[in-house]
Amino acid sequence: MANRSAGLPVVAFVGRPNVGKSTLFNRVVGDDRAAIVEDRARTTRDRLYGDAEWNGRRFIVVDTGGLEVAPGDPIEEAVQVQARLAISEADVIVFLVDAETGPTPADLDAAQLLRRTTKPVLVAANKADNQRREQDATEFYSFGWEDTFAISANHGRGVGDLLDAVVWALPPESVREVARKAREVQADAWADEVAAGRLDPFVIGVDDADDPEGDDDLEAETPEAEAARWDALMAAEDNDPPAIAFVGRPNVGKSSLLNSLLGENRTIVSDIPGTTRDAIDTTIPWGRSEIVLIDTAGIKRRGKVANGPAADRYSTLRALKAIARADVAVLVLDAADGLTAQDAHVAGYVIEEGRGLVLAVNKWDIVEGKTHKSFDEFVTQLRRDLPFIDYAPIVSISAKTGQRVQRVLELAVEVWGERRKRINTGELNRLIREVVERTPPAMVHGRRSKIRYATQAGVAPPTFVFFATDPASIHFSYRRFLENRLREAYGFDGTPIKLVFREQAREKRVYKGKPGKSKR
Ligand code: GDP
Numbered sequence: 246m247a248n249r250s251a252g253l254p255v256v257a258f259v260g261r262p263n264v265g266k267s268t269l270f271n272r273v274v275g276d277d278r279a280a281i282v283e284d285r286a287r288t289t290r291d292r293l294y295g296d297a298e299w300n301g302r303r304f305i306v307v308d309t310g311g312l313e314v315a316p317g318d319p320i321e322e323a324v325q326v327q328a329r330l331a332i333s334e335a336d337v338i339v340f341l342v343d344a345e346t347g348p349t350p351a352d353l354d355a356a357q358l359l360r361r362t363t364k365p366v367l368v369a370a371n372k373a374d375n376q377r378r379e380q381d382a383t384e385f386y387s388f389g390w391e392d393t394f395a396i397s398a399n400h401g402r403g404v405g406d407l408l409d410a411v412v413w414a415l416p417p418e419s420v421r422e423v424a425r426k427a428r429e430v431q432a433d434a435w436a437d438e439v440a441a442g443r444l445d446p447f448v449i450g451v452d453d454a455d456d457p458e459g460d461d462d463l464e465a466e467t468p469e470a471e472a473a474r475w476d477a478l479m480a481a482e483d484n485d486p487p488a489i490a491f492v493g494r495p496n497v498g499k500s501s502l503l504n505s506l507l508g509e510n511r512t513i514v515s516d517i518p519g520t521t522r523d524a525i526d527t528t529i530p531w532g533r534s535e536i537v538l539i540d541t542a543g544i545k546r547r548g549k550v551a552n553g554p555a556a557d558r559y560s561t562l563r564a565l566k567a568i569a570r571a572d573v574a575v576l577v578l579d580a581a582d583g584l585t586a587q588d589a590h591v592a593g594y595v596i597e598e599g600r601g602l603v604l605a606v607n608k609w610d611i612v613e614g615k616t617h618k619s620f621d622e623f624v625t626q627l628r629r630d631l632p633f634i635d636y637a638p639i640v641s642i643s644a645k646t647g648q649r650v651q652r653v654l655e656l657a658v659e660v661w662g663e664r665r666k667r668i669n670t671g672e673l674n675r676l677i678r679e680v681v682e683r684t685p686p687a688m689v690h691g692r693r694s695k696i697r698y699a700t701q702a703g704v705a706p707p708t709f710v711f712f713a714t715d716p717a718s719i720h721f722s723y724r725r726f727l728e729n730r731l732r733e734a735y736g737f738d739g740t741p742i743k744l745v746f747r748e749q750a751r752e753k754r755v756y757k758g759k760p761g762k763s764k765r
């Protein structure tokens with residue numbers, strides 16, 4: 246346990262306004278994952294961070310620009326402030342400059358600051374849309390960094406080379422990431438096998454009865470083989486105790502909550518140095534086991550950064566790194582402020598990362614004019630603001646008085662369990678068959694996709710593969726409908742679940758029935 250590995254590495258785009266940071270960000274950050282939920286659009290519109298993948302490596306990209314600069318606040322206006330914050334959390338820094346304008350005094354200031362970091366810095370001279378500008382870009386070699394690239398974020402020119410260098414400069418892949426990839430590859434390979442008809446998930450469970458004579462030309466996976474496959478898939482994570490991250494904007498009461506929790510757990514086991522330079526994880530006993538609280542140093546840190554957008558961005562970045570290492574994130578909100586855009590960002594990110602989520606509404610003690618309805622009203626508002634995470638448990642607490650603080654951990658551990666829940670294939674298909682028979686997918690262009698069967702291909706988060714005749718035509722709303730039915734039947738409180746739709750390569754005899762035999 247002592248060396249819990251890091252989550253995804255962070256790449257920060259730093260540079261003065263207008264050099265093209267957000268243009269590059271949009272080019273580099275894939276949008277496929279953002280499309281999981283339609284409501285997400287609201288929270289991702291002005292994203293500050295996103296997921297990128299290049300040459301098989303995933304990383305978080307942080308756009309340090311795009312902030313509304315608080316007018317009249319000279320500190321906020323200085324690009325160095327943002328740069329400094331980003332530098333402190335990033336693994337690799339991409340320093341963007343403008344080949345059209347050439348070096349400016351603001352660039353020189355930023356360069357001076359960046360020279361002090363030991364982290365890899367890559368210079369990207371943007372707007373090098375043509376060869377002449379590419380020539381101009383060489384001016385920036387004078388800043389002293391060997392890795393200087395001429396790029397055009399608009400046209401994509403040179404961006405591949407830049408990303409090659411970024412990936413090259415990333416820290417080695419974490420154990421967790423390697424394990425995650427291995428699981429993904431195995432789950433994929435298995436799903437392909439099933440789709441190709443070489444494996445038949447239907448032989449598991451009661452559905453055998455559908456085809457008592459067996460499907461003679463299909464090689465069935467034995468329950469032993471299935472169990473072994475699961476063991477292999479799960480081995481990487483199985484022994485880890487629940488890892489919980491507390492995230493939220495500055496001043497919502499994260500460190501107060503932490504102190505309250507640690508106060509009640511006097512027998513703290515240990516502090517474990519995390520992987521970020523100054524991250525510290527804390528284990529506390531929990532029943533016969535223990536819980537790991539992720540990056541408690543980040544929670545305790547106080548007064549080092551001012552309030553305001555820059556501080557928000559900094560804390561968000563720190564939170565992202567913590568989330569990537571956690572099983573469950575507790576998003577702490579301030580009852581007085583309700584939900585802010587920044588909170589919604591973080592909540593969206595937790596879900597995109599496939600982590601569990603608990604919402605803790607803190608400072609409940611100072612809510613004025615509380616009645617027995619206040620909490621319900623607060624919950625209704627939150628559900629309205631965050632419809633895509635209506636499955637996350639919400640608890641009102643007071644870190645100050647200690648009210649319900651233990652409940653936060655209880656909920657987080659419950660969510661941790663939900664996130665690892667596994668549904669037996671036979672049981673799952675009974676449900677899906679019933680649901681699909683009653684409410685089939687809508688017709689698209691005169692055709693109706695048939696959902697043949699489903700199987701749970703993974704846990705943490707629970708991942709279901711649906712095999713269908715025309716998966717592309719299954720509308721988002723129907724996918725959401727299926728998700729809701731799964732949640733109704735099996736809970737999965739607080740955890741995102743993934744639904745994957747695959748083409749079924751050939752008709753399965755199990756369903757067609759054999760001549761002279763009835764289907765069921
Ligand atoms: P940011 O403030 O650093 O995030 O910069 P933006 O991404 O908002 O870009 C500032 C301006 O530069 C916009 O008008 C972009 O269209 C433009 N821009 C960005 N990349 C390029 C590029 O590769 N070539 C040219 N010619 N313009 C670009």
Ligand code: GDP
Pocket residue numbers: 493494495496497498499500501502544547607608609610611642643644645646
């Ligand atoms: P953090 O920045 O999220 O770690 O927030 P802190 O734990 O430093 O708390 C910020 C401020 O809110 C401090 O002044 C705390 O005393 C106060 N605070 C934290 N939790 C509560 C609470 O439950 N009730 C009240 N009334 N104040 C709180």
